Amino acid sequence: MRRPPVREYPRPNHIRDYPCGPHFQAGYIVDKAAGWRLERPVIDVRQCINCLRCYLACPEGAIARQANKVEVDLEFCKGCGICVHECPKDLIHMTAEGT
Amino acid sequence: MIEVRWLGRGGQGGFTASRLLGVAAVLFENKYAQAFPSFGPERRGAPVLGFTRIDDQKITLRSEIKQGDYLVVMDENLWSPRLWDDLKPNGLMLLNTSRPERFPDAAGDRRLVTIDALQIARETIGKPIVNTAMLGALVAVSGIISLEAAVQGVQKEMKPALAKGNVAAVTRAYERLSR
Amino acid sequence: MMKQQKYFVSGNEAVALGVQRSRTQVVTAYPITPQTVAMERLSEMVADGELRTEFMLVESEHSALSAAMGASAMGTRTFTATSSQGLLYMAECLHYASGGRWPIVMMNANRSVALPWSIFGDQRDSLSLLDSGWIQVYVEDAQEAFDMIIQAFAIAEDEQVLTPVMVNLDGFTLTHTYEPVFVPTQEAVDAFLPPYQAPVKMDLDRPLNMAFSSTPPNNMEFKYQQHQAMEAARPVIAQVEQAFHAHFGRAYGGLIDAYRCDDAERILVTVGTVTGTARQAVDQLREQGQKVGLLKIRFMRPFPHEEVARALRHARAVGVLDRDISFGYEGTVFTNVNSALIGNKVVPPALNFIAGLGGRDIGVEDIEKMFERLAAAMDGKAAKRVEFIHLGVATDE
Numbered sequence: 001m002r003r004p005p006v007r008e009y010p011r012p013n014h015i016r017d018y019p020c021g022p023h024f025q026a027g028y029i030v031d032k033a034a035g036w037r038l039e040r041p042v043i044d045v046r047q048c049i050n051c052l053r054c055y056l057a058c059p060e061g062a063i064a065r066q067a068n069k070v071e072v073d074l075e076f077c078k079g080c081g082i083c084v085h086e087c088p089k090d091l092i093h094m095t096a097e098g099t
Numbered sequence: 100m101i102e103v104r105w106l107g108r109g110g111q112g113g114f115t116a117s118r119l120l121g122v123a124a125v126l127f128e129n130k131y132a133q134a135f136p137s138f139g140p141e142r143r144g145a146p147v148l149g150f151t152r153i154d155d156q157k158i159t160l161r162s163e164i165k166q167g168d169y170l171v172v173m174d175e176n177l178w179s180p181r182l183w184d185d186l187k188p189n190g191l192m193l194l195n196t197s198r199p200e201r202f203p204d205a206a207g208d209r210r211l212v213t214i215d216a217l218q219i220a221r222e223t224i225g226k227p228i229v230n231t232a233m234l235g236a237l238v239a240v241s242g243i244i245s246l247e248a249a250v251q252g253v254q255k256e257m258k259p260a261l262a263k264g265n266v267a268a269v270t271r272a273y274e275r276l277s278r
Numbered sequence: 279m280m281k282q283q284k285y286f287v288s289g290n291e292a293v294a295l296g297v298q299r300s301r302t303q304v305v306t307a308y309p310i311t312p313q314t315v316a317m318e319r320l321s322e323m324v325a326d327g328e329l330r331t332e333f334m335l336v337e338s339e340h341s342a343l344s345a346a347m348g349a350s351a352m353g354t355r356t357f358t359a360t361s362s363q364g365l366l367y368m369a370e371c372l373h374y375a376s377g378g379r380w381p382i383v384m385m386n387a388n389r390s391v392a393l394p395w396s397i398f399g400d401q402r403d404s405l406s407l408l409d410s411g412w413i414q415v416y417v418e419d420a421q422e423a424f425d426m427i428i429q430a431f432a433i434a435e436d437e438q439v440l441t442p443v444m445v446n447l448d449g450f451t452l453t454h455t456y457e458p459v460f461v462p463t464q465e466a467v468d469a470f471l472p473p474y475q476a477p478v479k480m481d482l483d484r485p486l487n488m489a490f491s492s493t494p495p496n497n498m499e500f501k502y503q504q505h506q507a508m509e510a511a512r513p514v515i516a517q518v519e520q521a522f523h524a525h526f527g528r529a530y531g532g533l534i535d536a537y538r539c540d541d542a543e544r545i546l547v548t549v550g551t552v553t554g555t556a557r558q559a560v561d562q563l564r565e566q567g568q569k570v571g572l573l574k575i576r577f578m579r580p581f582p583h584e585e586v587a588r589a590l591r592h593a594r595a596v597g598v599l600d601r602d603i604s605f606g607y608e609g610t611v612f613t614n615v616n617s618a619l620i621g622n623k624v625v626p627p628a629l630n631f632i633a634g635l636g637g638r639d640i641g642v643e644d645i646e647k648m649f650e651r652l653a654a655a656m657d658g659k660a661a662k663r664v665e666f667i668h669l670g671v672a673t674d675e
Contacts, residue, residue, distance in 0.1 A: 015499060015502060019478070020503070021379035021440070021478065021489075021503075022378070022489055022490045022491070022492055022500060023378075023379075023478050023487070023489065023490075024486065025484075026485035026486050028487070118286075118456055121457075122286045125284065125457075125458045126284060131457075131458060132286070132457065133455055133456065134286075134457075135450075135454055135456065136454060138312075138398060138399075138451075138637065158457070158554075159555070159557040159558055160554060160555050160642070161452075161455070161551050161552065161554045161555045162555050162642065163639045163641070
């Protein structure tokens, strides 16, 4: 996965700490989204046909392409369940966190 | 400061003449000048105005020229007695016509001079475009700039093939009125 | 001083020459009267190989400024031009461009605003957009137009400023009037105006998230920065003019140009080309022994409040000529001048003259009438605060 690393956001203390105009380094991730989740998706990777619909539909970009399967990055998955809805083979299901 | 009003029809080159006079004065006589058209949309054939201001010092004035020291009328069909009001006292009107006997010589202190610019244009340019002949005539009656400067102005602004006939038109009209 | 070639060109052509000499890299073009000729000349220069620029024909003014923002975000020197309805149509983009801190230079041909439909000149278009975050300069003649296009890039691109500049030319009275303009060589302009080095730009090697949104905890800081940049423009404008004068021998007085104001009892404030006509009126009245002066405001943003207050501090009556009106109040220039004046110990009576709307001619006699009104006000006589000058018919007032 080529996701940039999570970095701490240096809170500006002086007006000089602000960029000139609303332009800043791209790919600057300041937080993980995992804490939002009550359920997590589980993919039955053995039967997965690698159609990549879940990869395309994931609003967080939390599903990564691998050689012949997909993989959920649980640090950024919000548990929205869209991938479950989109999977044409019904091979993704949500499981309660902590199970 | 000398102010000139050019009255013609859209497409006759009245504004071009006002600009050629400015080019000649600024670039070849080291004077100051302003040239501008009557502002707004222009239609071929409709009466249109061009204006030139010439002075020995920088011109800052930017209002319309309501009355000119000279009024150049490029089409006799545009002539009317009301045009005398467009001239300053002692001003001079220059009219393109082949029938001078139909027009008055003067109104009070304002005078009228005629020239058959259409004939000159046909002989020199081969087309009924009278603007450069009227420029030559104006230079002759006014002495605002020299004939040489007027010729250089035409040569500067026109392509050589076009300039040749127009230089002849300027020169011939100038000679006719300075005799 | 290097030799400069004398041209006899219109205001529009002077702008095109300024854009060429500035080695502008991108021009986004959408024609509108009375700006059209500027864009025509630029496209001819590109076709004739006299100007190496990306000349983009777009489908609207909104697109013209949007494309200009994209080009500027790539770090290129960018120019566009508009007028009147076109300026209003791109109003959204004006705020966007200044908020994005893109140093675009735009010519605006000042023209009235519909309805009634009118292609003729006044300054209601740009003055209604003073709050859009652009530096606004108003020029008096074609030479100043040429010079200010070049200076505008130097001001806009200064690292302390990084704010777009609108160069305003009165429609027709300047855009369509031919006059002498001295044009320095390309080498001479290159020595004055180095290529634009964008401190922040789109770059594949250093990817940026550009033009993002900001929430209440951050938004106000960006607006504060814009205000600071505009304030920083004041000394930069002076420095740029000083350098320009050293290179080319011409100067215009910075934010304002005070003409015969030193001992003047009555001073008229003007913006744009009418200043030239007012100079002549002032000269004529001075010859009659009248103590009159003229204050030309060159920059409406940043507004020269200190300079205006100083120039008017000894005046016993002040008039402000506005080629615009904010209906239900007064002219916008008048509002700005009054706000500057209240800091003075003695505030003289001030009158607002609304003139030249929709292309109405302003003659020397009109200016003289304004000075007559000021003479009455100076003597304590009652005067109309806001007066329309040179209406063509009688009114009930």
